[in-house]
Amino acid sequence: MSYEFIEGNEAVARAAMKAGCNFFAGYPITPASSIFQSMLDLIPSTGGMAIQAEDEIAAIGFCIGAAMAGRKVMTATSGPGISLYSENLGLATIGETPMVIINVQRQGPATGSATKGAEGDIQFTRWGTSGGLPVIALSPASVAEAYELTYHAFNLAERFRVPVTLLSNKEVGLTRERVDLDAIKLPPRRERIKVAEDEAFVPHGFQSSADVPVMADIGGEHIVRYTTSTHDQVAKLTTNPEIIGDMLAHYNNKIINHVDEITRVKEDFETGAQTLFISYGVTSRSVAAAVETVRRKGRKISSLVIQTLWPVPEKVILEAMQGIKKVIVPEMNLGQYLLEIQRLVPANVELVGINKMNTTLISPRQIIEEGGLL
Amino acid sequence: MTTAAIATYLDTENIALPYCPGCGHKSIVKQLDKALVKLQLDPKKVVIVTDIGCIGLADRNFMTNTFHGLHGRSITYACGVKLARPELTVIAVKGDGACGIGGTHLLNVARRNIGITLLIANNFNYGMTGGQHSVTTPDDGVTPTTPWGNFEQPMDLCATSSAAGAAWVHRATSFDRDLPDVLADAISQEGFAMVDIWELCSAYYRPRNDFRRADMMAMLTENQFKPGRITDKPRKEYSARYFETYQADRNVREDRSKISLQFEHRLDRQMGIIIAGSAGQKIKSIATLLGHAAIASGLHATQKDDYPITVMSGHSLAEVILSPHVIEYTGIDEPAIVVVISMDGVKQAGACIRALPETSTIYAEESLELPDTNAQVRRFAFIEAAKHVGKLSLATVAIGTVLQDTGPFPLAAFTAAIQKNQKPAIAEVNLKAILAGAALVNPNAAIGL
Ligand SMILES: Cc1ncc(C[n+]2csc(CCOP(=O)(O)OP(=O)(O)O)c2C)c(N)n1
Ligand code: SF4
Ligand SMILES: [Mg+2]
Numbered sequence: 001m002s003y004e005f006i007e008g009n010e011a012v013a014r015a016a017m018k019a020g021c022n023f024f025a026g027y028p029i030t031p032a033s034s035i036f037q038s039m040l041d042l043i044p045s046t047g048g049m050a051i052q053a054e055d056e057i058a059a060i061g062f063c064i065g066a067a068m069a070g071r072k073v074m075t076a077t078s079g080p081g082i083s084l085y086s087e088n089l090g091l092a093t094i095g096e097t098p099m100v101i102i103n104v105q106r107q108g109p110a111t112g113s114a115t116k117g118a119e120g121d122i123q124f125t126r127w128g129t130s131g132g133l134p135v136i137a138l139s140p141a142s143v144a145e146a147y148e149l150t151y152h153a154f155n156l157a158e159r160f161r162v163p164v165t166l167l168s169n170k171e172v173g174l175t176r177e178r179v180d181l182d183a184i185k186l187p188p189r190r191e192r193i194k195v196a197e198d199e200a201f202v203p204h205g206f207q208s209s210a211d212v213p214v215m216a217d218i219g220g221e222h223i224v225r226y227t228t229s230t231h232d233q234v235a236k237l238t239t240n241p242e243i244i245g246d247m248l249a250h251y252n253n254k255i256i257n258h259v260d261e262i263t264r265v266k267e268d269f270e271t272g273a274q275t276l277f278i279s280y281g282v283t284s285r286s287v288a289a290a291v292e293t294v295r296r297k298g299r300k301i302s303s304l305v306i307q308t309l310w311p312v313p314e315k316v317i318l319e320a321m322q323g324i325k326k327v328i329v330p331e332m333n334l335g336q337y338l339l340e341i342q343r344l345v346p347a348n349v350e351l352v353g354i355n356k357m358n359t360t361l362i363s364p365r366q367i368i369e370e371g372g373l374l
Numbered sequence: 375m376t377t378a379a380i381a382t383y384l385d386t387e388n389i390a391l392p393y394c395p396g397c398g399h400k401s402i403v404k405q406l407d408k409a410l411v412k413l414q415l416d417p418k419k420v421v422i423v424t425d426i427g428c429i430g431l432a433d434r435n436f437m438t439n440t441f442h443g444l445h446g447r448s449i450t451y452a453c454g455v456k457l458a459r460p461e462l463t464v465i466a467v468k469g470d471g472a473c474g475i476g477g478t479h480l481l482n483v484a485r486r487n488i489g490i491t492l493l494i495a496n497n498f499n500y501g502m503t504g505g506q507h508s509v510t511t512p513d514d515g516v517t518p519t520t521p522w523g524n525f526e527q528p529m530d531l532c533a534t535s536s537a538a539g540a541a542w543v544h545r546a547t548s549f550d551r552d553l554p555d556v557l558a559d560a561i562s563q564e565g566f567a568m569v570d571i572w573e574l575c576s577a578y579y580r581p582r583n584d585f586r587r588a589d590m591m592a593m594l595t596e597n598q599f600k601p602g603r604i605t606d607k608p609r610k611e612y613s614a615r616y617f618e619t620y621q622a623d624r625n626v627r628e629d630r631s632k633i634s635l636q637f638e639h640r641l642d643r644q645m646g647i648i649i650a651g652s653a654g655q656k657i658k659s660i661a662t663l664l665g666h667a668a669i670a671s672g673l674h675a676t677q678k679d680d681y682p683i684t685v686m687s688g689h690s691l692a693e694v695i696l697s698p699h700v701i702e703y704t705g706i707d708e709p710a711i712v713v714v715i716s717m718d719g720v721k722q723a724g725a726c727i728r729a730l731p732e733t734s735t736i737y738a739e740e741s742l743e744l745p746d747t748n749a750q751v752r753r754f755a756f757i758e759a760a761k762h763v764g765k766l767s768l769a770t771v772a773i774g775t776v777l778q779d780t781g782p783f784p785l786a787a788f789t790a791a792i793q794k795n796q797k798p799a800i801a802e803v804n805l806k807a808i809l810a811g812a813a814l815v816n817p818n819a820a821i822g823l
Contacts, residue, residue, distance in 0.1 A: 065454020
């Protein structure tokens, strides 16, 4: 056993290196800057590059260019920077670019409170660019999970050729905790799936709609075409509604048809429990403490912690709600994921949102009180 | 074996060049092709990155790698590709409109000297969206958005780029016979090279303003815009410098952050500690050492810091939780211990101090005035003790007192953390400080260490 006492942001950088990240571009912003700092410590010794761009638009632009030229890329920011990423997130989606985006959430809107935590960007992440296509986003509750989920984010980005967002929080990113990173079990690292040198290359080639097209690096043995404009499988611009519809279905289906594969949750179910917590991120830890207190009083209670917020693991949520009379959803925002639960919750089930967005954590006590669990 | 020379890099058979009759873009695309033919570059090693706008359609006909990006951002993708693969020839092609929305990229790529070639198809208006004015629209130019004539100063893109540090800058027109040579020259530069190519939009700017080639040339002198080579001051390209700079640093740092179990703790429940003081009192780093020592003693630990965004003024506050069990909630609703060592700290922790229960203990610098509280208050001469130890030792002195008094883990765990993590000169001061603090509750504290 060998422990470290590190912040979530450092864990993100360490996981990125473990996942094979070899290009980072960012722009300074609290509470995400220390990710860049850690990358600059770690990446050059492996032949990779970490660069400070002139703004977040350039940072994500560098990343997209580098990713298409074969790099495994990551960028990190907070709400104001995510706002500037918006248009390029659409580009990465239509261009099917694997990349990892770290959002260390802070209290917004706008500049808000730079040094204070929040989870106000949950729906923003889902609907963060024009077009409304599905996204993949993961939410860590702890430093250990920041490590684990960043690594998964890289694997998912390669698997599905999409930008994957880690929805961290100042409360994770800048909190130090005891961790043993070597003890965290990780699946094999997913390398980019590339077309063979002697095979024809179709930049967005798929047989069945949900297939994920193989890639070729710009500068390799194939000519690569990439475009922000509506295009067909060979990346040629098109106005043919049928082809356009097929391409959009492809971007959608390659994620939606693989929800089960993407889904990561933590289940703590008790048979006979009639109350279920659904939570994510740092708030799920307050839920864990509340669950312990409630159980100590001899009452049954269940908890579902969602690590992959997007796409919504609907099946798992529906299953968890079976036999449940009351669902409690605490969040460090005004009720964002609650909207997703609301559309899934059966009519006879009571749904309670516990919401706080004043820069402080939701405490186990507040959860017990407002959840009616005294 | 010699491979046949490449006769063209353009495919105009399968995709017609899309421009209006008389559009300068068509000429620019053809001259770029000629430049590539002259250079005979492997198309697989060439990347043409375009922007949005009519000129943004230029990549479609090239049989090289192509990247058609967002409006104003072609430079950023081109840089990304170039940084990832410095061996490639990366050519960004954008319009004058793009120079407005993406102006910062124009400045910064020049300044950094990233080795891409930037070609600006400068037709003095936004062709694609209907001929609105751009950053280069001439004085008095009539466009849909300057119906009474433009009164915004046209931007000298070459002078701007040069001022920002561009290594190689050239101003040309689409009519220049030597344009392919100029473009080939630009493409062959190691560092950043830019060509501002003046041309005519036959659908909008030219007919609306009866603006012809001669007017374009007249505009040069009227505005004192220089033609031809503006700057030619080669310097080392960015990627080369990057790897040179950082490869010297290739030896991975020795990992001092690993903590092994060496001591035994004495906690049976979670303990929340708040250390409240001022910026510059080393509160953050002492709190981290506290965590290290606790972990080396088998405890779980968390640390959060609170300070104003102007880090060198005002309060500095650290929240540390030590626990024999997994720590779920990382907030401290009722700290067992509050350490206050400055007035900033008292102010910042004021509400917390007032709300403390009797079971909490405050370790306060004796000279500080505290708000009313139910907590036990213990006052110590921290400042006086720290004076004898040295600068920046106040927080450590106070922690020495707390550890000696409450004993969550042996004092030796803390001194070991200091020795492992701090530079010898600083460690020496802090070791003395710990003992001085401990001595405030037990004069014999040093014995046994
Ligand atoms: C963010 C954004 N804003 C606005 C537009 C609309 N738009 C498309 S092309 C263009 C102007 C292009 O002008 P220029 O770069 O000079 O190219 P030209 O059409 O003259 O060749 C604008 C504003 C856009 N595509 N994206
Ligand atoms: S609108 Fe102007 S810039 Fe666009 S193709 Fe026509 S002439 Fe060229
Ligand atoms: Mg233009």
